[in-house]
Amino acid sequence: MGPLFPKIKGLLEDTVKNIINPFYGLEISQSEVPQLLSYGVGGHYQPHIDAESVWKTPDGEMIWKKSTDRDISMVFYLNDGYEGGDFLFPDMGVRVRPEPGMLVVFPSTYLYKHGVEPVRKGMRYSMVCWAEAKGFPTLADINADLSKRYNIEVNN
Template sequence: MITYAESIQRPDAAIFQGYCHLPLDRCVAHIEERLTANDYRTHEVYGSRGESIVNKDSRDSKAITPKHDEDLAFYMYEAVLGYFNQNFAAQPSDSLVLAQHEFFAYPRGVGLKMHSDDHALSADGKVLARDEHRGITAILYLNSEFTGGQINFPKQDVSIEPTAGKLVIFPSNKNFRHEVRPILSGWRYSYQRIYGVLKTDGKNVGFA
């Protein structure tokens, strides 16, 4: 049965900020190549029945399928695993399962309204749909040649200035609602990986 564990909902969990020293040039080159080829999609949000829809009032960034980079994927996995073990009631049998990974390109004028990564909200604040496979979000910023685009967590009173190599990790749930301020100039590139937590008790397997 798929359920949310109480531990993953902790409102006082930290927002991790670190720095990745791996080269990011290949990621940037891949994004710009895909943008030039018009090989991207406008990012979807969930509709009232859980269907995936395009809603430019909520998000108008460009979503791009990543080119696999084993070193980068391993670095981000290890960082998220360390974050999970430090902040939540992890058991030896728990494991992280990749639920989503994409590159995002934000052009000038585009931001992202207040949201949580595991569910979408209607205009009046009601939950439209929840993805229970999403538990922890990791965002790696890939470039610095832009202005604006800060990620803001109002409940935690945290605003983060994105620069190339900065890694931010936080729970995907409603306690960590956030927004992306509009880009003022240039393009902002990022790599997002969202993990679910696979929990086993010897008999049952489910996501937390």
């Protein structure tokens, strides 16, 4: 990712520690390595959910279940000079027009399905990262609870 990566990663870590943790009243226990995303003309991302999927219980009920240890999703916008590429929360009717230096933070649950509209002109760059928060149930906790509740082994 080049020489800017450590600076951007450090800025993201400082933002988590000094702004996100106090604002949301939580403590990030660990985060994944940030990923650099680039979208050229036509580039987009279909609406999706970062850390939950539908799970069918033994009695046939469909429920949302944690699928990975991601509690918080973060998107850091790096540039302007492109058209399109808005960030969407389609189920909420929310559209975010990214600006350089903007950070969007949201829970990684099914309530925050999100995507990126196609870029119409230029290149769009952003950095994404996911984190675990202390006090949130882990995937192992959820699986253990479901295993006990339904008397089956749940491990995915």
